[in-house]
Amino acid sequence: MPMKTPSQTLAEKIIERLIREGLLTAEAAKTMLPKLTEGKLRAEDWRLPIELAVEMEPKS
Amino acid sequence: MSVSALKKLTIEHLRGSVASFTLPFEKGKKLMVVYGENGTGKSTICDAFEFLGKGKVGSLENRGLGKTNKYWHSVGKKPADVSVTLETLDNASCRASIAKGEVVACPTDLRPRVEVLRRSQILALVEAKPSERYAAISRFIDVSGIEASEATLRDLIKSLTSSREVAIARIQENQDAIRHFWETAGKPITDALDWATMESNRDLGSLDAEVNALSTLQNACSRLFDYPARLKSANDGVQSAKSAVLAAKQKAQESAQTIVADAGEILSVLQAARSYLHKHPSPTFCPLCESKEKVQGLGERITQRLTSFSGVQDANAALKMAESALQRAEQQVEMLSEQLKNQLKEFEKVVSSFTWSADIVIPKMPAPEASLEAWFAEVSAFQAGWKNAETTRRDKKQFTATLKLALKTYNDNVQAQKELDVLLPKLTQTLEIVMEERRNFSDNILTKIAEEVGRIYELVHPGEGLNKISLELDPNKRASLEIGGNFCGEKGTPPQAYFSESHLDTLGLCVFLALAALDGPENTILVLDDILASVDEPHVERLIEMIYAETIKFRHCIITTHYRPWKQKLRWGWLKNGQCQFIELSKWTDQHGMTLIRSVPDVERLRLLLAETPPDPQLVCAKAGVILEATLDFLTQLYECSVPRRSGALYTLGDLLPSIDKKLRNALSVEVQAMDASGASIYQTKHLTPILDELIRIAQARNVFGCHFNALSFELMENDAICFGQKVLELIDALADPDAGWPKNDKSGKYWANSGETRRLHPLQQPK
Numbered sequence: 089m090p091m092k093t094p095s096q097t098l099a100e101k102i103i104e105r106l107i108r109e110g111l112l113t114a115e116a117a118k119t120m121l122p123k124l125t126e127g128k129l130r131a132e133d134w135r136l137p138i139e140l141a142v143e144m145e146p147k148s
Numbered sequence: 149m150s151v152s153a154l155k156k157l158t159i160e161h162l163r164g165s166v167a168s169f170t171l172p173f174e175k176g177k178k179l180m181v182v183y184g185e186n187g188t189g190k191s192t193i194c195d196a197f198e199f200l201g202k203g204k205v206g207s208l209e210n211r212g213l214g215k216t217n218k219y220w221h222s223v224g225k226k227p228a229d230v231s232v233t234l235e236t237l238d239n240a241s242c243r244a245s246i247a248k249g250e251v252v253a254c255p256t257d258l259r260p261r262v263e264v265l266r267r268s269q270i271l272a273l274v275e276a277k278p279s280e281r282y283a284a285i286s287r288f289i290d291v292s293g294i295e296a297s298e299a300t301l302r303d304l305i306k307s308l309t310s311s312r313e314v315a316i317a318r319i320q321e322n323q324d325a326i327r328h329f330w331e332t333a334g335k336p337i338t339d340a341l342d343w344a345t346m347e348s349n350r351d352l353g354s355l356d357a358e359v360n361a362l363s364t365l366q367n368a369c370s371r372l373f374d375y376p377a378r379l380k381s382a383n384d385g386v387q388s389a390k391s392a393v394l395a396a397k398q399k400a401q402e403s404a405q406t407i408v409a410d411a412g413e414i415l416s417v418l419q420a421a422r423s424y425l426h427k428h429p430s431p432t433f434c435p436l437c438e439s440k441e442k443v444q445g446l447g448e449r450i451t452q453r454l455t456s457f458s459g460v461q462d463a464n465a466a467l468k469m470a471e472s473a474l475q476r477a478e479q480q481v482e483m484l485s486e487q488l489k490n491q492l493k494e495f496e497k498v499v500s501s502f503t504w505s506a507d508i509v510i511p512k513m514p515a516p517e518a519s520l521e522a523w524f525a526e527v528s529a530f531q532a533g534w535k536n537a538e539t540t541r542r543d544k545k546q547f548t549a550t551l552k553l554a555l556k557t558y559n560d561n562v563q564a565q566k567e568l569d570v571l572l573p574k575l576t577q578t579l580e581i582v583m584e585e586r587r588n589f590s591d592n593i594l595t596k597i598a599e600e601v602g603r604i605y606e607l608v609h610p611g612e613g614l615n616k617i618s619l620e621l622d623p624n625k626r627a628s629l630e631i632g633g634n635f636c637g638e639k640g641t642p643p644q645a646y647f648s649e650s651h652l653d654t655l656g657l658c659v660f661l662a663l664a665a666l667d668g669p670e671n672t673i674l675v676l677d678d679i680l681a682s683v684d685e686p687h688v689e690r691l692i693e694m695i696y697a698e699t700i701k702f703r704h705c706i707i708t709t710h711y712r713p714w715k716q717k718l719r720w721g722w723l724k725n726g727q728c729q730f731i732e733l734s735k736w737t738d739q740h741g742m743t744l745i746r747s748v749p750d751v752e753r754l755r756l757l758l759a760e761t762p763p764d765p766q767l768v769c770a771k772a773g774v775i776l777e778a779t780l781d782f783l784t785q786l787y788e789c790s791v792p793r794r795s796g797a798l799y800t801l802g803d804l805l806p807s808i809d810k811k812l813r814n815a816l817s818v819e820v821q822a823m824d825a826s827g828a829s830i831y832q833t834k835h836l837t838p839i840l841d842e843l844i845r846i847a848q849a850r851n852v853f854g855c856h857f858n859a860l861s862f863e864l865m866e867n868d869a870i871c872f873g874q875k876v877l878e879l880i881d882a883l884a885d886p887d888a889g890w891p892k893n894d895k896s897g898k899y900w901a902n903s904g905e906t907r908r909l910h911p912l913q914q915p916k
Contacts, residue, residue: 091668095293098589102294102582111578127296131304134297138574 099125112141151260151671152236153178154704159232159742161225162199163207164192166741174729175237179699182708183715184733189742190708194264194677196232197706200244201262201673203251210268217249222741234260260703263664266677270656275644278628285597285619285629288666289590298582305575312568315561322558329551341555348552355545361502362538368491368498369531375488376524382481389474396467403460415457421450508537594619594629600662601655607694608654608687617643617655653679654691661698669701676707680714688713696728720750720778750775751880758873765849765869772876773801773850776843779880780804782890786900787812787914801847805840811915813840818882818891819899819908831908834882839875846872883907 092100103121106112112120116137123129154173159165171193173180184190195205199220208216221230227246235241242258244251253259273284282289323341330340337343417436424435425447433440496513504510509530515523598619605617616634632640633647633655643655657679664674676695680688692714699705718730732745754771757763781804784791789807791799808816816836824830849872884890884907891900891909900909 093293094287094289094589094593095291098291098294098586101589102585105581105585106578109577109581111574111581124297125293127293129297129300131300131307134301134304134575134578135571138578139571142570142574 093125095125095127110141110145112137113144116140151703152238152240154673155235155237155239157193157196157232157234159192159196161222161229162192162220162232163195163205163222164189164736164742165196166222166224166738169742171731171744173704177729178702178704179696180704180706180729180731181714181718182706182731182733183710184708185710185735188733188736190710190733191266191677192742193706194266194675194708197260197262197673197675198264199230199251200232200234200242200253201260202264203244203253206264206269207266207677217246220246223738261668261672262675263660263672264675264677265657265660265679267679267681270653270660270679272656273659274631274652274656278630281631282629285663288597288663289593291586291589294582294586298579298586301575301579301582305572305579308568308572308575312565312572315565315568318561319558319565322554322561325554326551326558329547329554341558344551344555347548348555350548352545352548355541355548357502358505359538359541359545361498361504362508362534362541365498365502366531366534366538368495369527369534372488372491372495373524373528375484375491376521379481379484379488382477382484385477386474386481389470389477392470393467393474396463396470400460400463400467403463415454418450418454418457422447422454425450505537507533509533597659597662597666600665601658604658604661604694604698605655607697608658608690609651610690617658650687654687657691665698665701670703672702674699674702674705676705678708678710680709680711689717692717718749749886750778751877751884751886754873754877758870758877763870763873765866768873769850769852769869772873775880776847776850776876777801777804779876779883780808782883783808783816786892786909789914801850805844805847808840813837815911815915816840817910819910820882821904821906836879836882839879839882843872843875843879846875883909 099121102124103112103117107114107117120129120133120137123133153175156173157171159169159171169189169192171180171182182190182193191207195207198204198206205216205220208219213219217227221227227249231243231245233241233243240258242253242255242260244253244259246252273281276284326344327340329347330336330343333343333347335343337346421435425431428435429447431443431446433443434446492515496515499510499513511523511527511530598617601619602617616639618632618640620630620632620640631643633643635641635643635646643652647655657676661674664672680691688711695705695707699707715730715732718728734743734745736742750771754768754775757768757771777799780801781799783789784799784804784807787808789809789812791803791807814837818834818836819831820834822830822832846868849868852869885902885904888903888906891902891907893901893903894912895901896908897912898910899912901907
C-alpha cells in the first residue's frame with residue numbers, strides 16, 4: 089500500500105475530530121475527505137455538510 | 149512489503165568503472181564500509197546507487213559543468229554502455245541504463261529507494277535558506293491541500309460574516325420603513341410589526357377589482373359622452389341639408405319657367421342638329437325643313453338655344469344632390485341615436501355588474517330619454533369622484549405592496565441572521581479545529597524530527613548540551629523553516645552562528661539521518677559518501693558508533709571513507725564489526741578501473757600464519773607481538789596500570805607486560821558466550837592468568853624472532869616462537885569478539901562487556 093501523504097494523514101485527523109465534535113456527519117465526511125486532502129473543497133462543500141450536521145443536532 | 153537483502157551491485161562504464169566492477173554484499177550484514185584512498189572509485193559506487201535509485205549522478209553537480217550527463221559514462225565509452233545492476237538475495241534484480249538521454253530502470257517496481265549524502269552536501273540543510281530547508285522536508289509536512297481547503301473555509305466565514313452584517317443593517321432599515329408606514333397609517337394598533345403583518349395579509353384582490361371596475365366605468369362613460377356632440381352635429385347637418393333642398397327647388401323652378409313646355413323634345417332635336425352641323429359645317433339648306441331661308445348662321449343659333457336649356461339641367465342636378473345630402477344627414481342622425489341607445493345599455497350593464505362602495509356615486513339608470521341632456525350633466529359631475537376613487541385605491545394598493553415588501557425583506561433578513569447566528573459559530577469552530585490540527589500535525593512532525601536529530605546528535609556529542617535542536621515553521625512566511633539550537637542556555641540560537649564546523653557537520657549528518665529514517669527506512673538504501681572528513685578525532689569513534697546504531701534501521705547502508713583510523717580500528721576489532729562489512733578499494737587504473745582488496749584483520753592473519761605448514765616463526769612472532777602490544781595497551785588503560793611515563797608514549801612489551809601485576813593477572817578472567825548442545829546461550833569462564841604467565845615467560849621470543857636479525861634466535865627453540873603466537877591468539881580470542889568488539893562497557897557495574905555481552909571481562913577494577 090503506498091504511503092499516505094501528509095495531507096492525507098492530516099485530513100483524516102481533521103475529519104475524525106469534526107465528526108467527534110458533531111460538526112460533520114460520518115456520511116458527509118466520506119465525500120469531504122478526498123476534497124479536503126486535495127484542496128478542492130469549495131465554499132458550499134464546507135457549508136452544506138455543517139448545516140446538515142447542525143440540523144441533525146438534538147434540539148434542546 | 150519487506151524488500152530483499154542486497155546480493156551484489158555491478159557497475160559498468162559509469163564514471164570510474166572503466167571495466168565491469170562488482171561490489172558483493174555479505175549476507176547478514178547491513179552496513180558496508182568502503183575504504184579507499186582518494187581516486188580509488190568510492191564516489192563512483194555512490195554515483196551508481198544514485199544513478200539506479202534517482203536517475204542522476206549527484207557528485208558532478210555544482211562543479212560548473214552545466215548539464216552533467218555527458219560526463220556520466222567512462223572515458224572512451226558511450227552513454228548506452230552505462231549500466232548499473234543491483235541483485236538481491238531473492239535472485240531479483242533491477243538494472244538502470246541510459247536510453248534517449250534518460251535513465252531507465254527496469255523493472256521499475258524493483259527500483260530501490262536510495263538516499264545519498266555527500267561530504268559537500270552535509271551542511272546544505274543546516275546552512276540553507278529557510279525556504280530551501282522547508283523544501284527539503286516538505287514531503288513530511290507539506291499539507292498544501294489542507295491549507296487550500298482551510299483558505300476556502302476562511303473566505304466563507306469572512307463572506308458570511310459580511311452577509312450577517314448586511315442582514316443586520318437591512319433589518320434596521322426595514323424596521324424604520326415599517327415604523328414609518330405605521331405612523332403614516334395613524335398607528336392603528338400598538339405594535340408596528342404586528343400591524344404590518346396584518347396589513348400584508350390583507351387581500352389586495354378586492355382593491356384590484358374596484359380599480360378595474362372604476363376604470364371600466366370611466367371608459368364606458370367617456371365613450372357615452374362622445375354622443376351628445378356628435379348627435380348635435382348630425383342634427384345641424386340635417387337642418388343645413390333641408391335648407392339646401394329648398395334653395396335648389398327654388399332655382400330649378402325658376403330655370404324651368406324660361407323654356408317652352410316641350411323643351412325636352414326640342415332639346416333632342418337641337419342636339420341632333422348640332423351633331424349634323426359638326427360634320428357639315430357649311431350647309432346650303434336646313435337639314436330639317438330643306439329651306440334655304442335662314443340657313444345663314446344656323447349653327448350659331450342652335451348653340452345659343454342649347455345653352456339656355458343647360459341652366460335648367462344644372463338646377464335639376466343641384467336639387468337632386470341636395471335631396472341626397474338631406475337623406476344621408478337624416479340617416480346619420482338615426483344611426484347615432486341607435487348607437488347612443490346601445491352605449492347607454494352598455495353603460496347600464498357596467499354600472500349594474502359591480503357592487504360599488506358607498507363613496508362611489510352612481511347615476512340613476514336607465515337614463516331617461518326625455519331628459520337625456522340633464523342626465524348627461526349629472527353623470528359628468530360624478531366623473532371626478534370616480535377618478536379620485538380609483539387613484540385612492542391604486543395608492544392604497546401600492547402602499548400595501550411596499551409595506552408587504554418591506555416586511556418580507558425584514559423577515560428574510562431576520563431569518564438569515566438567525567441562520568447565520570447558528571452557522572457562523574460552527575464554521576468558526578471548524579476553522580479553529582482545522583488550524584489547530586494542522587499546527588499540531590506540523591509541530592508534532594517537526595518536534596519528532598528535532599528530537600530525533602537531538603537524540604542522534606547526543607550520541608556523538610554526549611553531555612555537551614547542544615542537543616536541544618528545534619525546527620519551527622515561520623508563521624509569517626509560507627514554507628519557511630527555521631532551525632535553532634541550545635547554546636550556553638540560550639534557546640533557539642541559529643547553530644550556524646555558534647557551532648564549530650565539526651559540530652555543524654555532525655548536525656547536518658544527524659538531520660539527514662533523522663529525515664531518512666522518517667521515510668520508510670526499511671526500504672531505503674542509505675549512502676554516506678566520505679562524511680567523516682571533517683569530524684575531529686575525539687568524536688570519530690562515537691560518530692562511527694552512532695552510524696552503526698542508526699543505520700541498522702535501513703535496508704542497507706554504504707559508507708565510503710578515506711579515514712585510515714577507521715580501517716585500523718576495524719582491523720583491530722575495536723569497533724563492533726558484527727554488522728559491518730569492510731571493503732577496501734585499491735588504486736584505480738585506466739586499464740582495470742576499480743578493484744577490491746581483500747582486507748584481513750591482524751588477528752585473522754595471525755590465525756592463518758599459525759595454520760601454515762610449517763608456520764614461519766619470524767612472521768608469527770612479528771604479527772603476534774603487534775597484537776599482544778595492542779591487547780596489553782587496552783588492558784593497562786582499562787585498569788589504569790602503572791607504566792613508565794615517556795614522551796611520545798610508545799610502549800613496548802617490556803613496559804606493558806610487567807605493568808599487569810600479579811594481583812591483576814590472577815584476577816583476570818573472561819566469561820565467553822557460547823552455545824550449549826540445545827542452542828541456548830551459556831557463558832564459559834576463561835582465566836587469563838596462565839596465558840599471561842606463559843607469555844611473560846616466552847615474551848623474549850617476540851624480540852628475538854619477530855623484530856630483528858638476532859643470532860640468539862639460532863639457539864632458541866622455534867617452538868617457543870610458535871607458542872608465543874598461539875598464546876597471543878588464545879588471549880585475544882578470549883578477550884575480543886571479532887564481530888562484537890572489545891569489552892569496554894562498564895554499565896553492568898560488575899564487569900566490562902562488549903557489544904551484545906559476548907565477552908564479560910572481570911574484574912571491574914584493579915584489585916587493591
